[in-house]
Amino acid sequence: MSLWARLFFISIAIASAQTAAPGQNDYRFPNSQVLATQQKVANYNHPLREMVGGGEQKDIKYAFLDSKMLQVGCPSEQATIGLPLLPLRNWNEAHTHLDRHSGTHSIRNTTKTSHLEMMDIWNHRKIDHLEFVKVEVLQHDRMQVVTHPDFDAPVLIKTASFPWEILSLEREATVYGLLHGSGATPEFHGHVTEGGRVIGFITEYIAEVPSIRGRNMQGCLAALRTLHRRGIAHGDAHDGNCLIRKDGSAVLIDFELSVETWSLEEFERDLDIIGRCIQELSEHPY
Numbered sequence: 001m002s003l004w005a006r007l008f009f010i011s012i013a014i015a016s017a018q019t020a021a022p023g024q025n026d027y028r029f030p031n032s033q034v035l036a037t038q039q040k041v042a043n044y045n046h047p048l049r050e051m052v053g054g055g056e057q058k059d060i061k062y063a064f065l066d067s068k069m070l071q072v073g074c075p076s077e078q079a080t081i082g083l084p085l086l087p088l089r090n091w092n093e094a095h096t097h098l099d100r101h102s103g104t105h106s107i108r109n110t111t112k113t114s115h116l117e118m119m120d121i122w123n124h125r126k127i128d129h130l131e132f133v134k135v136e137v138l139q140h141d142r143m144q145v146v147t148h149p150d151f152d153a154p155v156l157i158k159t160a161s162f163p164w165e166i167l168s169l170e171r172e173a174t175v176y177g178l179l180h181g182s183g184a185t186p187e188f189h190g191h192v193t194e195g196g197r198v199i200g201f202i203t204e205y206i207a208e209v210p211s212i213r214g215r216n217m218q219g220c221l222a223a224l225r226t227l228h229r230r231g232i233a234h235g236d237a238h239d240g241n242c243l244i245r246k247d248g249s250a251v252l253i254d255f256e257l258s259v260e261t262w263s264l265e266e267f268e269r270d271l272d273i274i275g276r277c278i279q280e281l282s283e284h285p286y
């Protein structure tokens, strides 16, 4: 399979992991708002990230639907499946139960679970994600352009919608730390918390300007060499992961697959991918 076909399938896989509830059904708790959902994840029932309550009482909670529910309803027709009221206090994770005979859903249990959090906190700034005002969603709930009084311009936040996404984001935040001051990445502005737990990070937002892409691929290559000089292989060094600022400077993003290494083979792989992108862009510049 060609590189492009592979990247295409990887993006499809990522896109489908991020899309709405299976079987077209729309699962709603009457007193909360769905922030994110995912296709069934191994070992978890259908997960929902919910915002319960309002005003000062807003709280993020995780609900796992009884997976038997996924068989309810005909896949071709969209149905809104009514769920019970979520209790308000003293829990962050709920599991539901479907009674097959009556077809009613109930809360099986609620627990106060300590979810995985990011441990490598190297920047002094931490902001609760409910303090940000959303401007644009780039990748479902996971990447958003937001504003916050701490910043003059919109910034980007990348957060784990679910606890199992923490590890790859933690790796990314660590790489930002290792590359701090190198100029090879967008500016790192701090960490994002959810009820005190660190679930993501804040960076400079660089809007993609397609018409200037292609003009500074040498800058992308230079940024990649900076990574290599600091002992980091990017792991996914295609042109979409290189952004060009309005002033023409180039930075790399998306370090979820990056590794700390001095392996020339890993560096070669990065250079090979970006080299093909440069070639492709010089043949079809726009």
Ligand SMILES: *[C@@H]1O[C@H](CO)[C@@H](O)[C@H](O)[C@H]1NC(C)=O
Binding pocket: 095, 108, 109, 111
């Ligand atoms: C809550 O219910 C889920 C789903 O049935 C189960 O897997 C889990 O062990 C239960 N947790 C507690 C603390 O009872």
